[in-house]
Amino acid sequence: MPLFINRDQMFAHQVHLLEHKLRSKEERILELETENAILHLRLAECLGKLRRESEEESKALTQLQHQRNAQKITRSALAKLLSGVQAVKQELSEIFAVYLSFATELEEKSKQLLEKVGQASCPLNGHRGDNGQLQAHVAALERSLEEEREKCRAERQRRKDLHNTLVLQELRGNIRVHCRVRPVLPFDPPEEVVSAMSDDTVMVNCIKTGMPVHNKIFEFEVHGPEDSQDAVFQEVRPLMTSLLDYNVCIMAYGQTGSGKTHTMMGSRPLEENSGTQKDTQQGIIPKAAAELFLISEKPAESHTVELSVMEVYNNEVFDLLARDELSSAAGQRRDVITTSSGTIQVTSLTHPVCNASEVMQIISSVLKFRAHCPTLIHPDSSRSHLVVNLTVSSKSPNALALARRLQRAKRDMQQSTQKEWWSPRCHRANPSAQHSSDELFASSSSSPCPSPSLSPCPSPRPSMSQAPFKTKLQLVDLAGSECVMSGVSGAALWEVSCINRSLSALADVLGALAEHRPHVPYRNSKLTHLLQDAIGDAKLLLMLCVSPTQHFITESLQSLGLGTRARQVQKEPPRRKNNTLKVK
Template identity: 80%
Template sequence: MPLFINRDQIFAHQVHLLEHKLRRKEERILELETENAILHLRLAECLGKLRRDHEVETLNYHQHQRNAQKITRSSLCKLLAEVQAVKQDLSELFAVYFTFSSELEEQSKQLLEKVEQASCSATGHSGDEVHDLQAGVAALERSLEEERERCRAERQRRKELHNALVELRGNIRVHCRVRPLLPFDHVQSSTSGSRPMSSEEVVSAISDDTVMVNCIKTGMPEQSKMFEFERVHGPEDSQEAVFQEVKPLLTSLMDGYNVCIMAYGQTGSGKTHTMMGSQLLEEHSGPQQEAQQGIIPQAAAELFRLILEKPAESLTVEVSVMEVHNNEVLDLLARDAQGNGADQRRDVITTSCGTSQVTSLTHEPVRNAFEVMQIISSVLKLRAHCPTLVHTDSSRSHLIVTLTISSKSPNALALARKLQSAKKDMQRSTKKVWWSPRCSRANPAAHHSSDDHLFASTPSSPCRSPSHSPCPSPRPSISQAPFRTKLQLVDLAGSECVGMSGVSGAALWEVSCINRSLSALSDVLGALAEQRPHVPYRNSKLTHLLQDAIGGDAKLLVMLCVSPTQRFITESLQSLGFGMRARQVQKELPRRKNNILKVK
């Protein structure tokens, strides 16, 4: 059967749907219109608020501008008043200046008139009187020059006699110092009572040049050994008395010889006390404390005193501080405050001249002894220390303080330029004749010729010789050759055995290095004493570093420091034996080495 469809119902249903959608659209339009009206109200409110805020800001801005203008006007008024006051002060100052200038000009004119009158009166004298006066001046100048030549000859003779005296005493001198008993010496022997006490005094200074050692052994008769040295200091000798025996070596230093002073002995024997003293640099404020100064501070003070006696020479002093630790040379002046010295190792080389030199070593220029001790005190805490059974603060390295003295001649070219400049200034100045009893320019007729002859010298010789110059210069000859010398002050590490020090672990390597370096030093002295063709300086960094002080014509002083008690008799005998071997060295005759420097 065919399907019947009612189209009217379909159309009616569609119309119903469309009407429903239309109603929804109209409702949505009403909602949007309502929201639009609300937004318009909000916009009107915001615009009103912005308008009010703008008006308030505008009022505030204008008020701020008015206040700023008032402040600016007030400041300008004050500044204008101050400017007016300054102008008034300047006017008054200018008036005072003008008055002073007028008075000065008037006084200058009067002075020039008086000078002209005096010059006329001087030239008005008879020619015979002027001639006699000039002749007397020339005679006095010749006499002065003769005295200067005689003084130079006497100085040279003094140097020769001093070096001859040092040569007779020996270029290698050995002094011995016996320290007094200290609290840590009072320790009894741990064995039976038949053994002698450890604190018994067995080493003593019986004269100025002899040390006696009483060798006490159980069941054996007492034996005494004598050791002779150039000088022996007992426990009663002061630091000043010790330094007085060292003092002549500093004169040899100024004469052009390298000098080395080293302290040798076991730990606790007084090496550091002898070299540095018992007081720190900052505590040296009184005469009693100054008496405790060791060889290093007293040598620095004496060195600068000798330099002051040579004002005509240009001398410079530089200080360097090194330590030899575990057979490595360390530059203490290059180390940081934490003691990190890994990058401060230095190498010792031998130059073509046969001298030892430390590469990249730090040198600090100094102008007095106080600066020297300041530098040394600042780096002493960086030195290697370790407690042992002998001493609670034992030094485990060799300390080397080097003072380098350099002498340079005056710059002749600069002196010539100064003289040429003085000549131009004189030519630009007034043409009046100035009379001087010491100058040949007193003769007006020879004024110009004398000036021309005075400044007609070459740059290498800016002044005429004293025999021809009417005004000889008090300065010495500028052709004096420069020289360079070194003063090495060495505080060696202790020379005791391992059993005495009681160290263990890593400290054993330190003791081994110390003993090997001191043994190498003994080998070098033995080779020099036997006059072997080869001296083993390079067996140790210590001997290689001190090659200039031990070999050649340098002057070496070994200060043996020994303990007086039975407890340390083995180490004391070893130190005294080392000193006896050092005394056997016969070195070549001294020759002054100028070590000419190339002055650019």
């Protein structure tokens, strides 16, 4: 039988299949369009992120460019100011030379006139008119000399003000930070990763296994391994110029064995450094002590210097001057007291000193009492923070010099006349006065004329006095920061803990000052409490001592990081300690 195919059913079935395929294609198209929309959204988000990142990078580059421009402008201004200071110094030296020659000439002429007046006033009473003219001439010469002295004093003050302005420039920050990289020693590993690139840049090569070398750059005043002790002190010396007006603190910071004691004390024994011959291996402390007795342009009797030596050991303050070889550390413990005016006082012994040699002799005699302990890094590692205080008490800067010159002129007149005392500043002479020279000039050096009971005529000048003011030079050799490789154990672990906690407290204080926090934790450690005046109200120089090798890179980076934090501190300028002359 033949087969009959229903074509309508076949066509309907094919149409049904095609419609099913069409629906599946449309669904696929919808899925693809959805995926396309999602991809478009993701693309838009990526483009937005890239746009924001590019904008942030452009802003960062613009800000960096502004900072560089500001640094260039500040440096150029500082260079101009430095050139101005040098020009003023040159002019001041010329003016001072002219002043010296003029003052010498005036003194000689004044002596000659006094001798002539003395010779003419004895035999003839009729020449009183000529004597009056000579007296007026001498008085005019003295006034001219006093004017020259005032000009010289004004130039000196101008030089000090310019120096203080230069030191307090914002380019260097309120805390000056220097970095000294010690040379590679025989016992050091050979790889050197810390190097001085220039006078103001130190570079650290951070080497990690399997990672590319990463260089870190730090900007400080840098002293390389080749720099001598004299070269280091030449950068420190400008701070000493303003010591008679401000408190000054110089502090050495770094790990054990990085050269802090060499920088502060020197490499030779202090008994040798205390000699009169100049030693190029002397550190900052002996050189600063010598500079202290040279910077004052006042008479020797117008200021006094007192020395105190303390150490901070196991978070306690001890007075080294109060010790002897039989005493114990516990009996010499001192308390740090904050006065009502906010200053820090320690009831420690002070010793008056007259020269740098005496200062170093005293320090060398008490330095053997400082806590020391050998470690794997250093055979004679310091276990305490050494604080050397030199307090300068200054008196009137002007009255003593003037009084001494007048006294010398009166003595010359006394020797020339032998019978009659006469002063060019008196309005009358008393020939009947027959006092001896010892009685006549037994008065205090602060008065230009003898006392009223001995002088034939009272001095018309008002008495001048000035309350003594004090400035302080603090020289600090901090104990080295410790690590596990130092090899300490047993009871020495407590010393290491106290050292690290006190140095952490110092870092916390600098961080609080850099971030302008309302509370600065000075009292978290006896070290920061003792140095509160130096950190808060003094010209502070922080000398970072670092080792150059890979073996100590962690401690070197920690020291350089603390120096960077210290440079960010923006505090009020230190208060001037000098006060003005009072006239009673």
